[in-house]
Amino acid sequence: MSQPTKESIEKAHLDIAPYLHRTPVLTSRFFNENTGAALYFKCESFQKTGSFKARGATNAVRKLSAAQKERGVCTHSSGNHGQALAWAAKKQGVKCYVVVPENAPKVKLAAMREYEAETTLCSPNLAARESGLQEVVSRTGATFVPPYNHFDIIEGQASCAKELLEEFPDLDMLIAPLGGGGLLSGTALSARYFGAPGIKVIGAEPAAADDAYRSFQTGQLVPLEHTTTVADGLRTSLGNKTFPIIKRYVDDILLATEEDIIKTMRDIWERMKILIEPSCAVPLAALQANKTLFHGKKAGIILSGGNVDLGKLPFD
Amino acid sequence: MSQPTKESIEKAHLDIAPYLHRTPVLTSRFFNENTGAALYFKCESFQKTGSFKARGATNAVRKLSAAQKERGVCTHSSGNHGQALAWAAKKQGVKCYVVVPENAPKVKLAAMREYEAETTLCSPNLAARESGLQEVVSRTGATFVPPYNHFDIIEGQASCAKELLEEFPDLDMLIAPLGGGGLLSGTALSARYFGAPGIKVIGAEPAAADDAYRSFQTGQLVPLEHTTTVADGLRTSLGNKTFPIIKRYVDDILLATEEDIIKTMRDIWERMKILIEPSCAVPLAALQANKTLFHGKKAGIILSGGNVDLGKLPFD
Numbered sequence: 001m002s003q004p005t006k007e008s009i010e011k012a013h014l015d016i017a018p019y020l021h022r023t024p025v026l027t028s029r030f031f032n033e034n035t036g037a038a039l040y041f042k043c044e045s046f047q048k049t050g051s052f053k054a055r056g057a058t059n060a061v062r063k064l065s066a067a068q069k070e071r072g073v074c075t076h077s078s079g080n081h082g083q084a085l086a087w088a089a090k091k092q093g094v095k096c097y098v099v100v101p102e103n104a105p106k107v108k109l110a111a112m113r114e115y116e117a118e119t120t121l122c123s124p125n126l127a128a129r130e131s132g133l134q135e136v137v138s139r140t141g142a143t144f145v146p147p148y149n150h151f152d153i154i155e156g157q158a159s160c161a162k163e164l165l166e167e168f169p170d171l172d173m174l175i176a177p178l179g180g181g182g183l184l185s186g187t188a189l190s191a192r193y194f195g196a197p198g199i200k201v202i203g204a205e206p207a208a209a210d211d212a213y214r215s216f217q218t219g220q221l222v223p224l225e226h227t228t229t230v231a232d233g234l235r236t237s238l239g240n241k242t243f244p245i246i247k248r249y250v251d252d253i254l255l256a257t258e259e260d261i262i263k264t265m266r267d268i269w270e271r272m273k274i275l276i277e278p279s280c281a282v283p284l285a286a287l288q289a290n291k292t293l294f295h296g297k298k299a300g301i302i303l304s305g306g307n308v309d310l311g312k313l314p315f316d
Numbered sequence: 317m318s319q320p321t322k323e324s325i326e327k328a329h330l331d332i333a334p335y336l337h338r339t340p341v342l343t344s345r346f347f348n349e350n351t352g353a354a355l356y357f358k359c360e361s362f363q364k365t366g367s368f369k370a371r372g373a374t375n376a377v378r379k380l381s382a383a384q385k386e387r388g389v390c391t392h393s394s395g396n397h398g399q400a401l402a403w404a405a406k407k408q409g410v411k412c413y414v415v416v417p418e419n420a421p422k423v424k425l426a427a428m429r430e431y432e433a434e435t436t437l438c439s440p441n442l443a444a445r446e447s448g449l450q451e452v453v454s455r456t457g458a459t460f461v462p463p464y465n466h467f468d469i470i471e472g473q474a475s476c477a478k479e480l481l482e483e484f485p486d487l488d489m490l491i492a493p494l495g496g497g498g499l500l501s502g503t504a505l506s507a508r509y510f511g512a513p514g515i516k517v518i519g520a521e522p523a524a525a526d527d528a529y530r531s532f533q534t535g536q537l538v539p540l541e542h543t544t545t546v547a548d549g550l551r552t553s554l555g556n557k558t559f560p561i562i563k564r565y566v567d568d569i570l571l572a573t574e575e576d577i578i579k580t581m582r583d584i585w586e587r588m589k590i591l592i593e594p595s596c597a598v599p600l601a602a603l604q605a606n607k608t609l610f611h612g613k614k615a616g617i618i619l620s621g622g623n624v625d626l627g628k629l630p631f632d
Contacts, residue, residue, distance in 0.1 A: 046589055266626060270423070274591065275585055313626075
């Protein structure tokens with residue numbers, strides 16, 4: 001299959017919408033005054049399973065053949081993608097297998113099991129995750145659904161920005177968090193297909209995991225080195241599907257420091273009264289560090305998820 | 317003035333609406349399955365100043381005479397009411413004075429000052445609060461706006477249930493937290509005036525501060541003894557305006573244990589991805605402890621506020 005088109009995104013959105021929430025868009029007088037911009041927060045924290053990942057996972061399961069559905073889907077994940085795939089599979093009557101590193105948050109593991117996924121614990125490193133997954137595939141014939149580097153996933157994530165632009169067609173810019181690039185790729189495609197002419201798309205990345213920033217600057221895919229950024233959903237590298245889309249359709253990548261991510265997360269909780277996870281604070285943190293770029297603009301911000309471990313908050 | 321009428325609540329709602337948010341109503345598959353009821357959460361945590369108190373305060377300031385507005389308003393408060401009155405006064409160009417116990421949460425004191433209220437710190441006891449207030453009144457001639465035992469306050473709070481019933485006219489019951497009784501009184505009046513015939517109204521109170529429960533059972537106003545309930549917004553006794561309304565129009569009062577309040581607060585955070593304060597968890601906690609009463613019913617739950625001190629969460 002090839003890169004999602006306007007028509008394929010429209011079709012995907014139509015087909016996955018019955019499973020999903022059309023999430024609300026919130027505004028905040030405080031953050032508008034604080035940034036000098038008019039901000040529209042698309043709250044995927046209220047999405048099914050607590051993050052935008054439900055969109056791509058639902059789309060990936062939808063597009064399986066009948067034979068593939070019979071054998072099930074599998075992935076390795078410590079968090080939101082595993083939860084989302086388990087949920088999406090259950091909703092469509094498909095068996096799901098998830099290989100989970102043993103240090104994954106208990107609440108996420110519990111959620112996968114609540115959605116009836118068969119979970120296998122493994123050591124917390126990529127080699128163990130991949131060999132665990134290979135074992136599942138050999139044993140079950142399940143189809144691997146990767147977390148971001150897949151056109152079906154990108155196509156599903158694109159529905160988020162599409163909804164935001166349907167509600168606010170005249171946005172000057174969109175800003176989304178950037179880890180593996182699935183959400184940002186989908187956002188960039190939807191901006192091009194459904195946004196006003198000239199709309200800008202910006203990715204926001206933790207400075208402590210700036211592989212995408214460096215890839216974007218150099219034009220060469222730079223792998224992510226070990227990182228402990230608090231934005232745990234963004235500890236991933238771009239892939240060979242997401243990087244070309246981002247290179248072509250994204251206007252800029254901005255960085256946020258760890259300190260600003262944590263402060264912004266707390267500010268969003270206190271001011272907007274919503275739970276968001278650290279990764280989700282990265283776009284507003286990056287925006288606040290680059291206010292002049294946004295001054296007087298109407299900007300859509302994707303709040304990507306709200307799955308936070310209340311026992312391990314990064315502030316006190 | 318006398319008890320609010322259907323017409324006076326309609327007029328109040330019309331006049332205060334331009335200042336306020338029409339707050340969203342959320343639903344939760346998880347809590348519906350968990351309780352066997354269909355629950356409609358009216359989210360006053362998203363209200364201006366973070367609680368329903370903005371409704372009553374706006375109404376009380378609106379109803380002042382021009383001469384009273386000239387001299388300003390005052391109150392004593394450690395929390396939501398002081399914040400709400402400061403905000404409502406500022407919005408209507410009226411000076412506000414708040415006497416604040418010195419152990420009040422810093423974030424609430426900061427909010428009052430952000431809304432340009434003149435704050436005076438006092439010792440954390442009722443005598444000091446009242447003498448501090450008396451000093452302000454003598455010095456400034458400001459009008460005292462009490463937190464709940466006042467018909468203008470009750471009339472403003474009534475707008476919350478009115479909105480919920482406009483959106484869901486066929487609710488079988490409404491449940492609201494109960495401290496001083498301003499919100500519950502307004503809820504009961506709106507249920508009678510704007511609800512379906514036979515709609516039931518239930519107050520929810522911490523078992524550790526069950527003065528209203530005992531007053532309701534005995535028909536005599538029982539004062540609140542010292543309490544350290546985690547539901548700090550409900551550490552107040554009924555008054556001579558709220559108790560008669562509650563006696564007449566409320567169907568039942570249910571209690572919630574401290575353990576259940578804390579667990580329910582955390583469950584709402586994790587499942588609904590919204591910040592609510594402990595007092596706000598009391599209705600759902602009481603409902604879950606009395607599930608059979610609600611089985612198969614459509615129940616509106618007032619989520620009263622989201623002003624929580626993130627540095628002092630009751631769970632870990």
